[in-house]
Every structure is written in structure tokens, then in C-alpha cells.
Amino acid sequence: MALQQITVAIGGGHELDRAALAALVASLPGLRVMPINHIPFPQVLIWIQFPGRELPRLESDTAVLLLAENAEAYSLPDTVKGLISKDETPEALGVAIHQVSRGEQYLSPSLATAILEQRHAKIQLTDTQQSVIESLTEREREILQLLAEGLSNKGIASKLYLSVRTVEGHLANIYVRLDVHSRTEAMLVAVKIPKSTPAPTAGAVSGL
Amino acid sequence: MAISTTRLAILGTMSDLHTQPISYDLDALKKIVADLSPDLLCAEITKASWEQDDLSQASLEVREALAPMIASMDIVLIPVAPDPREYKDFAPRGGWRQRIVKTFDRLLRWGQMQANDAKTINGFGFGAFCHTVCWLTELFWSSDEKALWEKQNSELVENILQAIERDRGRRVLVAVQCQRLHRLLPLLYARHDDFKIVAYQNL
Numbered sequence: 001m002a003l004q005q006i007t008v009a010i011g012g013g014h015e016l017d018r019a020a021l022a023a024l025v026a027s028l029p030g031l032r033v034m035p036i037n038h039i040p041f042p043q044v045l046i047w048i049q050f051p052g053r054e055l056p057r058l059e060s061d062t063a064v065l066l067l068a069e070n071a072e073a074y075s076l077p078d079t080v081k082g083l084i085s086k087d088e089t090p091e092a093l094g095v096a097i098h099q100v101s102r103g104e105q106y107l108s109p110s111l112a113t114a115i116l117e118q119r120h121a122k123i124q125l126t127d128t129q130q131s132v133i134e135s136l137t138e139r140e141r142e143i144l145q146l147l148a149e150g151l152s153n154k155g156i157a158s159k160l161y162l163s164v165r166t167v168e169g170h171l172a173n174i175y176v177r178l179d180v181h182s183r184t185e186a187m188l189v190a191v192k193i194p195k196s197t198p199a200p201t202a203g204a205v206s207g208l
Numbered sequence: 209m210a211i212s213t214t215r216l217a218i219l220g221t222m223s224d225l226h227t228q229p230i231s232y233d234l235d236a237l238k239k240i241v242a243d244l245s246p247d248l249l250c251a252e253i254t255k256a257s258w259e260q261d262d263l264s265q266a267s268l269e270v271r272e273a274l275a276p277m278i279a280s281m282d283i284v285l286i287p288v289a290p291d292p293r294e295y296k297d298f299a300p301r302g303g304w305r306q307r308i309v310k311t312f313d314r315l316l317r318w319g320q321m322q323a324n325d326a327k328t329i330n331g332f333g334f335g336a337f338c339h340t341v342c343w344l345t346e347l348f349w350s351s352d353e354k355a356l357w358e359k360q361n362s363e364l365v366e367n368i369l370q371a372i373e374r375d376r377g378r379r380v381l382v383a384v385q386c387q388r389l390h391r392l393l394p395l396l397y398a399r400h401d402d403f404k405i406v407a408y409q410n411l
Contacts, residue, residue: 162375
């Protein structure tokens with residue numbers, strides 16, 4: 001059985017940046033680099049943020065992963081699924097590509113922290129969110145707290161010794177219950193959860 | 209929500225022989241695991257070492273191939289080794305028993321080199337050969353060494369079962385030294401009500 005490779009295109013930045021990034025992506029397992037205008041369209045476009053180079057309007061379902069210097073790009077186009085910092089490791093880039101290729105959002109921990117610091121004080125939980133938080137299982141609470149620390153889905157899964165699919169299932173469920181529509185919104189709710197709030201034990205599973 | 213059945217496969221590995229110029233080298237091991245892309249990869253490293261990011265005590269397969277490879281993928285590594293000891297660490301440390309055990313070890317390594325590829329190493333024929341050589345080897349271990357080996361394998365199986373229990377309906381690959389295969393499989397078959405054991409190619 002051969003691995004289904006994720007197709008990745010690279011745009012923005014300087015030519016040397018793109019070439020270096022293409023070489024790095026091609027060296028990671030399960031990823032294949034292709035031109036930006038390739039048919040069928042690549043599943044993921046990594047766009048290197050660079051002044052004067054605008055993200056092109058995409059006609060496909062290609063998920064965009066923005067390689068950013070900092071967290072200034074707070075209001076992102078809908079097509080941008082992920083924001084990855086240039087100080088991340090190559091492995092984190094691989095995880096981010098896998099994550100956005102499935103339609104999940106990705107946010108680098110350093111960028112997440114910057115966003116949280118800027119927006120944290122402005123957010124107030126709704127009554128519904130308060131009651132939902134109280135009804136979260138121990139496992140859901142753990143996942144939300146790790147999300148608030150800026151961990152990727154893989155990072156959360158690795159901490160809890162769960163599969164990435166299971167974490168994503170929990171997160172999808174949590175988003176619906178909290179009525180949030182993005183990873184950033186969920187993180188902003190998550191940082192408001194007091195760590196000492198008792199959680200119901202039903203459904204919780206012990207660690208390894 | 210209905211939970212599908214957990215599928216579990218065991219992939220026998222060959223320790224330092226993966227560094228030899230054979231088909232089943234470290235690159236082949238990495239390719240097999242990458243192609244299978246299991247949800248969970250149970251591997252021979254202790255939880256403490258894994259959480260401290262200390263690969264020095266891990267098996268060569270984990271240190272040189274599996275851990276670096278899965279870092280950029282969606283595969284989650286589950287550290288299932290109760291302690292860092294490998295098969296060779298249970299052998300007598302001196303005297304005539306050590307010499308005999310070393311002879312059997314050379315025989316097993318010869319067999320592994322002949323088998324050469326992952327499919328053969330994990331096939332029935334080599335399995336029977338490996339089982340026989342290990343059985344002969346263990347005749348020359350002390351009862352304490354045998355008991356420790358049995359205990360380690362039982363604990364390893366418990367850790368695998370906990371991983372399955374914690375996250376049902378997933379595809380689980382267990383990568384362990386091939387000497388463990390004939391210990392782990394009966395223990396897992398005895399407890400496989402909640403999961404299905406399949407050949408690694410069918411995971």
C-alpha cells in the first residue's frame with residue numbers, strides 16, 4: 001500500500017525562498033511539490049508572506065498555509081487555513097501541511113500567543129459558553145487547555161497519546177457546542193477556562 | 209456515534225541489522241511505516257524517555273528511523289516499552305551459557321540477513337525459524353532472566369492494550385524486535401475481543 005501523498009505548491013517570497021522551501025517540503029514524507037498552476041490543483045499552497053506580493057485569488061479548494069514573519073495578519077482571507085511562523089521547525093511545517101490539507105486550521109504557537117495576548121482581554125464568554133464549559137468532559141477540557149497553549153492537533157494528540165483523528169473529532173464537537181467558528185475563537189474561549197473548575201469524570205480516560 | 213473496530217498489526221524489526229546493506233534497511237523500515245500511516249505507532253521506548261525527548265535509551269529503530277520520520281507526519285508514537293532492555297540484554301553475562309547463546313544469536317542474525325526483506329522477516333517461515341532459535345536460546349537463560357523477559361513482554365502488551373482502549377477504532381501498528389513477535393502475538397490474541405489483528409500489509 002503506497003502512501004497517498006499530499007500535493008503542495010509554493011508561492012510568494014523570493015525565488016530562492018521558494019526553491020529552498022520546495023526542497024524542504026519534498027524531503028518530508030508523504031508530501032509532493034508541484035507548480036502552483038498544476039491541474040489537478042495542489043491540495044495545499046504555502047504562501048511566503050512578502051510585502052508587495054498579494055495572495056492570488058484561488059479557483060480551487062486549495063488550502064493556503066501562510067508562512068508569516070509575525071502575527072500581524074490577524075484578519076485572513078477565508079482560503080487561508082493556517083498561519084505558520086518562520087521560526088518553526090521543518091517537522092512543524094510538515095504537521096501544519098497535513099493539518100490544513102484535511103481542512104483543519106493551523107496556528108503556530110508563537111503566533112497563537114501573540115494573538116491571544118492582543119485579544120484576550122476583549123473576549124467575554126457568553127452564558128451558553130459558560131454552561132457548555134461546565135459540561136465538558138475531562139478529556140475535552142484537556143484538549144481545550146492544550147489548544148490554548150497553542151499546540152497543533154498533532155501536538156495535542158501526542159501529549160494525550162491519542163490519534164490526531166480523535167483529537168480533531170473532539171475539537172469539531174467542542175467548536176459546535178461552544179458556537180465558535182475558528183481555531184482562534186476556540187483558543188480565546190479556552191484561555192478563559194479556569195483550570196481549577198471541576199469536570200465530570202464520565203467519558204474521561206486515564207493517561208498511559 | 210458507531211466506533212469502528214480497531215485494527216492492529218505487528219511489524220517485526222531487526223535492531224542494528226537495519227544498518228546493514230540489506231533490503232530491509234532503515235529507509236525500508238521508514239517507508240513501510242510512512243506508507244501504512246497508522247494512527248498510532250506503538251514503539252520500543254519508555255514513556256519517561258519519550259516525554260523527556262531522550263532517544264539515547266530507545267531502540268535503534270526508534271532512534272534512527274521512526275521518531276525522526278513521524279515528527280512531520282500525523283502518526284502519534286505511543287511509548288510502550290516498560291524499560292529499555294532489548295532481547296540481548298537478557299542473555300547470560302558470562303561462562304559457557306553466554307558462549308552458546310552467542311552462537312544462537314549469530315544463527316539468528318544469519319537468518320535475518322538471508323530473509324533480507326520485511327515481508328519475509330514477518331512471514332510464517334522466518335517466524336518459525338526465529339521462534340525455534342529464540343526457544344533454544346532461552347533454554348540457556350536463567351529462570352530469573354526468563355521471568356524478567358516474560359514480565360517485560362506482558363507489561364508491553366498491557367501498554368498496547370491501554371493505547372487501544374484509550375482510542376478505539378484506530379489503526380495501530382506495533383513495531384518491535386522480531387524476537388518479541390512470538391511472545392506478543394499469543395498475549396494479544398488472548399485479549400483481542402475489542403480489536404482485530406491483521407498482517408502489517410493489510411493494516
